[in-house]
Amino acid sequence: MLEMRNVAKMVGGEYHIHPTNLALDRGTLNVLLGPTLSGKTSLMRLMAGLDRPTSGSVYFDGADVTGVAVQKRNVAMVYQQFINYPALTVYENIASPMRIAGKDAATIDREVRRAAELLRLTPYLDRTPLNLSGGQQQRTALARALVKNASLVLMDEPLANLDYKLREELREELPKIFAQSGAIFVYATTEPSEALLLGGNTATLSEGRITQFGPTIEVYRRPADLVTAKTFADPPLNFINVVKSGGSFRYQEADSLAVPPHLSGVPDGPVTIAFHPHHLGLTAQTGNAAKLKAQTQISEITGSESFVHMHYDGVRWVMLAPGIHEIDPDTEIELFLDTRHLMAFGTDGRAIAAAA
Amino acid sequence: MARITLDHIRHAYGPNPKSDAAYALREVDHEWADGGAYALLGPSGCGKTTLLNIISGLLQPSHGRILFDGNDVTNLSTQERNIAQVFQFPVIYDTMTVYDNLAFPLRNRGIAEPDVDRRVREMLEIIDLSDWSNRKAQRLTADQKQKISLGRGLVRNDVNAILFDEPLTVIDPHMKWVLRSQLKRFHKQFGFTMVYVTHDQTEALTFADKVVVMYDGQIVQIGTPAELFERPSHTFVGYFIGSPGMNVMPAEVHGSTITLGSEAIALDHAPKIAAGDKVELGIRPEFIRIGREGMPVTVTRVEDIGRRKIVRANLAGQPIAIVASEDIEFPTEPRVTFDPGALNIYANSWRVGREA
Amino acid sequence: MEKTWNNKAWFLVLPVLLLVAFSAAIPLMTVVNYSVQDTFGNNAFFWAGTDWFDDILHSARFWEALQRNLLFSFIILALEIPLGIFIALNMPKKGIGVPVCLVLMALPLLIPWNVVGTIWQVFGRVDIGLLGHTLAALGIDYNYVRDPLDAWITVVVMDVWHWTSLVVLLCYAGLVSIPDAYYQAAKIDGASRWSVFRYIQLPKMKRVLLIAVLLRFMDSFMIYTEPFVVTGGGPGNSTTFLSIDLVKTAVGQFDLGPAAAMSIVYFLIILLLSWIFYTVMTSSDADN
Known part of the structure; x- marks a missing residue:
């Protein structure tokens, strides 16, 4: 379980994240929903340990990990931009986190093939990312996050740069792919319809504050305040x-x-x-x-x-x-x-x- | 404003294309009406941007001509074609004020300052930025910047056409609604010929009078939003438009009966199918009714997406999607019926018309 | 972008801190120490207070050298920046020409200072140098050893030849980062070549230009090797810049105290001028 206790982030005397309490369970998909600059990325960086909170603490499975470097936290991140190693093949890209972790060749091969199968990348394992479509590039990044076997997977608008239809497909696959792994998933998006399609839990964000957190459909049907209602409505209310x-x-x-x-x-x-x-x-x-x-x-x-x-x-x-x-x-x-x-x-x- | 004629246009990026596959644009031969709002819709790599660049004059087609109001403009530069364009990312002159940004195209054409002033003020009013006229354009939000790009095109009232290249990509969902309806209003008000490129079906359908669906370098269908929705002429159009897309299932036709596995549906006519054709039945999720009558289905999953529910089910061994209202209640043994008017039959992926 | 928080980062910074301490802070303190003392050798030092500073600030030699420096830096900036921008604008943006141009541009930058000096010293000689000899043959009276103006022209041309490429490369980097859509939009808006430069290219190059101006200013203000090799500060004192004067004082005459005081004044002037440049050039970001 990931817990944020009174976590706040101030930059230059201004709150980027107001004091926040949030607890995310293992095996859940959690959507951070809010417009650009509402604090989604800042919150993710705090969760990952890329930033240290100005005040408050972050606990993982009961242990205080507030100052622990991101490298030691077993976190995977997927970004809006398709980030892969351009010189490596898709196979090596997927294998890279396991190579760093020093896994044996047989395990690596098995895991890479399993992930490639899940993300429908098997025909492209020998290509380099630049010879793939945007959707395939992002799938490669997702596969890498998957084999890392991270306990926390953060996805920052991972589908924003993809075609509408591709988005629709990956959006449907994502919860299924990650459901078995038991990790905590956090998914940031600006689109209410995306949150609804993903399901799980949703935290609505506005101006650096979580305005409500709960099962996605509950937050949509029973917003606690006007700000949440406006954030979670497309078409607008x-x-x-x-x-x-x-x-x-x-x-x-x-x-x-x-x-x-x-x-x-x-x-x-x-x-x-x-x-x-x-x-x-x-x-x-x-x-x-x-x-x-x-x-x-x-x-x-x-x-x-x-x-x-x-x-x-x-x-x-x-x-x-x-x-x-x-x-x-x-x-x-x-x-x-x-x-x-x-x-x-x-x-x-x-x-x-x-x-x- | 102008009528745009695309006269047998083909385009290949490499020299000496050998096969059809080498063409980014295979053959486009159409005439677009003066004052029409057209959307070019398709996945990335379908040739829509190539076609837009040929219209704007950025690209010279390998074959064919392009005419504005019957005048051949194939060899004219972008500037000489007198068009306006709004790009994916807002293009503004950072160091100028909002006012000067709008005045720029007029001043470049040597228009007298009093006229410039009158037209810029009118345009500021239309795009709702009067209060910002003396601000440096750099400091505005993405949607305001995009309005400036649009305003710079509209301020010249003699443009032949306004081209949009995925103009809402960087806009937050809430602002998309506002900008989209404003665009549509401008179109109604001024009657410009508009061409809008997008991969987002909602944008294309809501914006355009005529949507041009492109796939693999070809136009697969041009039609009104309703035509594309109700009578997709190719299974790709059925899949690409609508979310979820159309259910397309392998079927067999015998006279005026179509069978899906063990289920038979009576048609009111006998579609003409040649022996050996791959036959498919298409039905949109919106036109399937779930209840106590009809063909038995097993429901595998229900996605509550707020205003409606997407039901994933199995019908005669085929996965289908059904769109149901948010208040739906399922019977214990659910069955489905298809709206007879919404059935589409495809032979080798192309729709078989009633008259054919 | 915010920085990652990590305690261990300090260990990584430590070597650099030590290096800076030994290479900058300690020598600088030594210089400060010398600047307030007098010595006649044998490691015997006497307190001199601010006498050396007084001397320098009242010395005509110092002010003349400073004026020469300012004039030189002004000429260098006035030539290299516009020329650099001009060349960058005309460099190809794609195709085989790109690597060819980049390599050509990088070549002068790879040549050591004293070699540049030597090349030009020989090149410009009237008796054996290709340039000097050709000019003489054309009937042009050119002699950098005798004529102060010729000496200046030689030093300036030499610096322009050596360093304009740096400005070119920086500006080129700025130019290629401008998305095509800007040029398309400008075409559609009917913008002239000048407008494209003024409203698109120049604003987008602003940041790299700032770096180019700062680098070229600091470097030209500290010029030493080239004039030392070519003219040795002459004829007369016509190309004796502060740095040359400083070396003459410190090494030639072994006046450590005045030389130290001079270094400090020199250092402060560079710091002040660089700060002024930086403030002026970044201030337009903050207005409005």
Whole structure:
């Protein structure tokens, strides 16, 4: 288990990582999700031992490893750039950590072939990395991380430089490949959809702080605060500021919508309501739908679905509706909001009652 | 703005290409409408960037001509072709202010300063950077820089076409949404001919009126997002568009019945298949319904990706993916039905049309 | 990029620290020690206080030598930097020409200082030197032994020949790191050759230029070997730079005290000027 106890990193009088507590279990996949410069890489460097925290301690399996050099920690790292030894063949690249560790030739050969098989590199073992595609180069780097048999594997946006479809494939393979090894996996990404596809646990980061940590789908469905909700939403969330009084949310001069049962515990007063674009629709999908009117801006068609960008009471919203809806700009349209999935946040940004 | 004619264009990087395989671009013969928004979509190495460079004038095609509004521009330089281009990484003049960056192409063309000022201010308004006009461009965020690159193209209102080379690569997911819809709005507003190169299907489909899918140096299909989604003309298009891609399973056709292993599906017509053709059935995960009726499947895994669930299952010995809603509940003995209108039949990887 | 934290790093640094101590700190302290004392040999020293510094700062010989140094460095920078940039801009960016040019450029840098001096000393001689003889045959009155201007031209040309390559190589490294997209964008924007240089190439070369200017300034300000070999500081004192004057004082006249004081003043001037260059050239990064 990797534990960070009150770990903080300051650079030039500013926190790059605010005091952080985090415990990651063996055999788990943990996603660090946040935009560029939110502290994902800094946090990974602290976990690896590449940086020493300004304060706090890092424990591995109960032992304090705070000042221990990265070479002694049995850590593997995979970067966004495809980092391989350009002069070595794929075989030698994969073998390199075991050669350093002084393993015997038979073990090395067995392990290299096993890893190559898993990552579908067997036909390319005799090539050098520069003669491979980007996906194959990154697979070589992954294979090297795999044979190192590290107890902590850190992956910093490993798929960001790959084609969309290749990403999709590797993303599916990665959890399977690493599941058996029993190591702790940490995977940094800027993309919420990637976190959801990988599953496991997710820690959302914003401005050097972990805003929430838990099973990925839980964090997505029940964000603890507004910042987490915004970080973990792609397409972006929609918001309305309303005032709750009794059984209704008042959102415009005269309009209101009935408070759905799961939010009945919300105290009266100002509340920010958030919901995902696919909970808006052009037709009422359930009995709990509320009717709203908005001004369209632009429609984007993905082939099977449409993103309709619109203004609601001066606020930008996006609707994701199944089917193809090419709606003219600046048209007033009628929408239905599925209130079963509403999230509510107080004026302090904390979640009051999460969507069911 | 111009109509772009690609007249039998072929391109090879090496001299004296011997075979088709030596061509980075095998044969492109198309006409793109004035004011159209086109996306060139494909994996890396498919020839999309080669085609873009031929349009921009950076590359001379080995064979064929390129025409703007019927005028042969094959031998004209990039500058003479009067196009604008936005690159993968923002290209800005670091030492200039935002204002001067936008004024640069106008001043280079000797436009009078009052006109320059008027147009730059208009453009600052459009790209939403008026408040930043006197800042050094170096200090902006990636998305702001990318808007400047775009603005430098748009500010010249006489350009023949605007070319985009994976312009959202370095942009965070949240900003991608904003920039993408703004791009689309510019297109609607100004009616430029736009060509957008990407490997990301979401970007291609949402941006373009017509998506040009490329594979292995050839255009495999040009169509609207809906056409590509519903009627992929090649199994590659089925695989490449959609996530997960289309399920493609080996099948047999007998008259107007298609069989998958032991399962038979009745068709409303008899597809024309020649003896010895490799026959496959394609069905998108979105068009498979899971319930108590139809063909029995064994569910192997369910991935909860937030707004929907991806069900991995086995049907007649074949792995299939099914997209289900987030609220789905499985029956104990799940069965699936295919939407009859969404079945595609392929002979040797090419789609067999109803009329064929 | 942050540095890795590791206690053992200090052991790795230790040899360098010792080396610096013996090669720089201890000699420097010795010089400071000499500069405040007088000696007549036999290891007998007398306290002289700041007398030597007073003498030097009031000596016309020192100020003249300093002026020569400043003029020389100014001429060197004014010639080598633009010339270096110009050559770098015109060097091929790909193909067989690249290694050929790089090797040609590196050649003068591989020749030791005194050899360069000797080459030019012979080359420029009117009686047997190819250059001197040719110029004389053309009716041009050139003689670096007799004419101070000719002596200066020889030393300057020699330095330009020897060191412009360094500027070229640094600038070339800066230029090849500019992505193609910048040039494409400039073409599309209709930028002139000059604009491309002014707004793309120069800003991207700024960092290497800073290093080039600093290196060439420090080095030219400390010039010794070449003029010593070619002109020996003459004719008259016309090419007697601070360094030559210093050696004359210390080794020729064995005036250790004044020589030590002079070294310190010399050292401080270089330090000050380098600092000024550095501050001025990096300040534009911080503005706005």
